[in-house]
Amino acid sequence: MRETETEAGADSGSTGKRPLGVGMVGYAFMGAAHSQGWRTVGRVFDLPVRPVLSAVCGRDGGAVRAAADRLGWAAAETDWRALIARDDVDLVDICTPGDSHAEIALAALEAGKHVLCEKPLANTVEEAEAMAEAAERARARGQVAMVGFNYRRVPALALARRMVAGGRLGALRHVRLTYLQDWLVDASFPLTWRLRKDRAGSGALGDLGAHIVDLAQYLVGEPVAGVSALTETFVRERPLLEGASSGLTAEGGSRLGTVTVDDAAVFTARFPSGALASFEATRFAAGRKNALRLEINGSEGSLAFDLERLNELSFHDHTEPAASSGFRRILVTEPDHPYVDAWWPPGHGLGYEHTFVHQARDLLQAIATGARPEPSFADGLSVQRVLAAVEESAAKNSVYTLIPA
Amino acid sequence: MRETETEAGADSGSTGKRPLGVGMVGYAFMGAAHSQGWRTVGRVFDLPVRPVLSAVCGRDGGAVRAAADRLGWAAAETDWRALIARDDVDLVDICTPGDSHAEIALAALEAGKHVLCEKPLANTVEEAEAMAEAAERARARGQVAMVGFNYRRVPALALARRMVAGGRLGALRHVRLTYLQDWLVDASFPLTWRLRKDRAGSGALGDLGAHIVDLAQYLVGEPVAGVSALTETFVRERPLLEGASSGLTAEGGSRLGTVTVDDAAVFTARFPSGALASFEATRFAAGRKNALRLEINGSEGSLAFDLERLNELSFHDHTEPAASSGFRRILVTEPDHPYVDAWWPPGHGLGYEHTFVHQARDLLQAIATGARPEPSFADGLSVQRVLAAVEESAAKNSVYTLIPA
Amino acid sequence: MRETETEAGADSGSTGKRPLGVGMVGYAFMGAAHSQGWRTVGRVFDLPVRPVLSAVCGRDGGAVRAAADRLGWAAAETDWRALIARDDVDLVDICTPGDSHAEIALAALEAGKHVLCEKPLANTVEEAEAMAEAAERARARGQVAMVGFNYRRVPALALARRMVAGGRLGALRHVRLTYLQDWLVDASFPLTWRLRKDRAGSGALGDLGAHIVDLAQYLVGEPVAGVSALTETFVRERPLLEGASSGLTAEGGSRLGTVTVDDAAVFTARFPSGALASFEATRFAAGRKNALRLEINGSEGSLAFDLERLNELSFHDHTEPAASSGFRRILVTEPDHPYVDAWWPPGHGLGYEHTFVHQARDLLQAIATGARPEPSFADGLSVQRVLAAVEESAAKNSVYTLIPA
């Protein structure tokens, strides 16, 4: 048995290519998913650079060292500033809660590093504006900054975008998106950081709503013009956490604390080109585990999608004879579909985590080619402005609230 | 061959029972559907009275006589006042556009007749109020007045109501309903009466939105508290009609006229008990033919339904162990399901028109027993108030608009 | 209230047209379904003749008079020979168990009457041969004889036939059909006539298998060449009936009797043109209520159908680019679809019973025009031969058994 790999970080494929060191901050749910992306991307895609999992950062030294070992990172750090400072870190991948995004991202850009930042970009529009400006300045220096709206990388949704952009739907009339989960239905679920406004910024709105706002803007190809919103917190007090919590699972104690974020947000919107939109984000839809569902209706066709069946895209071609038309279920596993040719034969579906592999691939391509990354921090800011307008409308009796350009 | 039936109206079953004469105004799409209901109800259900199709009324004498012959009505009238006056008409069934509902219904109630009135109850809240008041007065005289929200009679939706009322969903959190059709996607579809505010009152809102508002209130068991709305007319000019139009099919000429109703309405709402709701009614959802879809999420379960699959109800029981729970597809064709035992064995589904048979059955039961009919004119008025609030909110920058009690 | 209709049978539409008297034998499940067809057909379709429900026949005088009254038949008879002899009966509709089909049909044809006979055509090939020969002789005298494979009249299946015949599927490779029900899963369900070989001829095979064999031959457009089969009776003893049974519901007592028919039949087959087929008919598929499911795969496309969603046909066009192809759900409610233009607007689905309205329409058209009816008694005989070959193969160690031409 050769043992030379000891302590070595996973090296994702293609010896001989220029290495690009990644440093990741945070290693919970998102960190694990990103790690899988970094480990796998070079084994599947033919990349211009070779990503190396250089170091991962967390506050608890023992825990972060264990995470590094398990997830395949060569080193562990307990101070994100030290992580950014490392020579073997070319790209900083931010997987922390939203309250620390701005500080870390600004420092990393300042240090000349590329940045991948989890969504939502920030907890406030002001932070997001600063980040977008910093990213724009950094871009002049050859740095790339991307925000982690990973669902753009579901092949079915990338295909949807291709079809809309290619005119298959004609003029868009309706856009409706829901993102339904149910992990807060149980009133005894404890008060984790995701339910605290100071950490998470908002609740279902920023967590789930951010995804569907980004997807709507991505698919339609223009920003939302204005919104009218209702938000609600159904369960206003929950057990305070005792001990550690990780991601979406946690145990609460007997003392109660106040939930300071929304449980659900329902809003309508207009797009500049005339389409009407409706959005719903909630953690209270019993039985819906990850139901990011969308439908777009145009003058020449319609598309529908459900993240719980992520290998499928439903398409109706309205230019066909009525007698043989209908919504068809495209199994998005063909070589001609986005990202798919690198994977398996037709019908051998992908899963959730593949979005992170694809995200890594697109980011590395952008770094190598100098292309503008998508979604950029500007795109993240655009989403942030919609979220802020939703909160403003909800606070002002649902009045239709324009989004600043 | 015996020929004694000549000119006789169809007699729906059960010789020897007390006959109840029906007179119907209008014989287009709705008239044909109601006729099927009246002809069939006594052949399938064991009724306390025997409905007789006495007379049908329309303005064109030749056309209405042909309709009477085809649809099974014993006589034809060209003046609805004459129809109401007939001795063999005990019940007046109003299947005309909304602008004539109030006048006919008030006259029929005044004449001591029972009334079934198609939805929406009226074109304005004022008319609806007058009708509801008249119905209340008539009720003291033993008359029954019902509004034709026939979808309450889909067995799956009646079952849904039974399950919500029985507590299977716990506390309701979310209600979302869409009613999507696509017959206006084609910009050359002509300007029929349904696109004229003076005849139809409103567009998708009153036609489709009325159904989903009524269903939401029926299923939740309480009236909507307030709404925030957007409406839109995507195609503002359409070919003027040349010659006759019937129902949903028509041909237009080369001259254009202005569409004076909404093509689509999107609105959010709150229920008094705290549930958030969203509604969408449109005739511009390419590929969706009759997609009245709804989902209700509660603390102990969820329900989902799609009118395009009307024999199915989807139910998630959130009190079950997570490892074996999920949305189940109840095929609503069991003897224990509402209305079903009168029909066929399990799995032998019903269709759209059966809602009118069930409606006739419930109305005749109410007449025979003196029970308050559901949905009453008061229920129709309640829907009308929501529709008016939707229009008001849409006109006032989507501001949240309370519904008067 | 006019009372002149008393005792009159329902007259299905179109006064002034030539009347055609129908006499029906049997009034249980099938009789009720046929009655709905006869009552409705002239109200919906523009027919060349006017069907009149002249008389219904059953052995129990009181019960048949009550059925006549409820179902809309003008008279009741207790002897089917008397029914056939009536002057006001031009068409004899046989809705009895299979053991009496041959005798009644032969007598009716002999008497110069048209005949509609429920499926399966007979209990033996010999009977079916005699019936087909008699029908052929009667055809020379202008009489029409049809067998009641009503599922050919589901619009989606008529559309499927149109698409296969029009070459949309190319060369056929695979045909697979199942007909799954579950009403015998409960071992305490009693020994009704459907479980007795002397009455029913066979079990799931003749009841359900007959339908899918006929559909396969109809859709493929040629007879089955040979079969290899397994049959099974899972529950060999059941409670003997106490008191009356009607159709699919009954109550058993404490004494047990022997089930003499198959509970399930599974068989494979070849078509002359080279397609492979598989069939499964069972009453033991827990949770499947009426799952007549089929899929056909050809070199240029595929079709799929499920009777539990009878308004839908699933179609894959294999000549389309792979990137946007997939099984599309055609909602078979468009005016261009078979039978549909007589009914409701798109999306307003039909139910099980409409197949009997369509069957009545096609039969009356055949009578009026002299066209060869489909499915003819010869088609019924063809199915009978396949069923016999299935039983023969099952008895001979599943050996592949050719069907005589």
Add this chain to the structure above:
Amino acid sequence: MRETETEAGADSGSTGKRPLGVGMVGYAFMGAAHSQGWRTVGRVFDLPVRPVLSAVCGRDGGAVRAAADRLGWAAAETDWRALIARDDVDLVDICTPGDSHAEIALAALEAGKHVLCEKPLANTVEEAEAMAEAAERARARGQVAMVGFNYRRVPALALARRMVAGGRLGALRHVRLTYLQDWLVDASFPLTWRLRKDRAGSGALGDLGAHIVDLAQYLVGEPVAGVSALTETFVRERPLLEGASSGLTAEGGSRLGTVTVDDAAVFTARFPSGALASFEATRFAAGRKNALRLEINGSEGSLAFDLERLNELSFHDHTEPAASSGFRRILVTEPDHPYVDAWWPPGHGLGYEHTFVHQARDLLQAIATGARPEPSFADGLSVQRVLAAVEESAAKNSVYTLIPA
């Protein structure tokens, strides 16, 4: 940038644990999928040993070195005997066509190595018997041999097994499985090794049929008793390959060669406990990409599954009241579901390749604990016997053919 990882094989997690060297033979479709499994398993599951990707073997030296680099193997070999002989190879993973399975596996077992062998176990029953015997002897020496029926590791199917074994379905009555693909519908698809009997052993039967036979035996919990079969080769000549082919994609030239395997196999079967089964394996089902579908009906419930929606299991509980029962869609992404707790939160689905991660995990567990691996070579032999009986029955006029115990 540290570069010490150069040439190092990927080390799948958990530094400090006992390393276990893997050597893989073959690196096409299956080799790539297995590599993903070996690279990932230690990053996700907490394992008793640490798998190291020591060496990969292929005949073309340049190609195998490129594959090693891309897929993460530390070394490349061109002779499988050399691979087996390596000190750093503890486990031999055989991903070649079926004609070389026996020779490699026997040599590896002889050399004291653990073995994972792709399915089908061999091309003949004789080879499979020798392999099963060798595996049994090796087991006495502490070696583990597993056959790669990876679909047992789809969480939904592992859950299905758990439910059947736990009695949730009661006595089993029906088992039906299809495995439908369509990559041979195009008659110009060339004559790859998968279409040659000398390489592949059989066609759809061994490739797809092997999977569904194994799954049926796994889920039912007993071996098939006997079969009756039809097989067919629809397209008997195809273009000969020009140049290299890899896996399922290839280009043919203008000369034709003879297809020597089946395109499709359809067979019925009995299980010892009395259940009837039907199987269909085909590469000619246009539009079906990977439709491994199954349904099992028992006296107390039913299960259904479709590999194209691999995160879902459909379950009907027949012990529930009929009014609220129906097939429920279990999203198999809950922590209580097999394999799932190591991955993502509920609703974040897995893909095809995860079956190989799970397979690696189960194999490593068996190696560490000494438990009998499942599926064993004996299980592979059992499948092989069914495949042989299918071919025998098809050659003997479909006669029911018993499987030797």
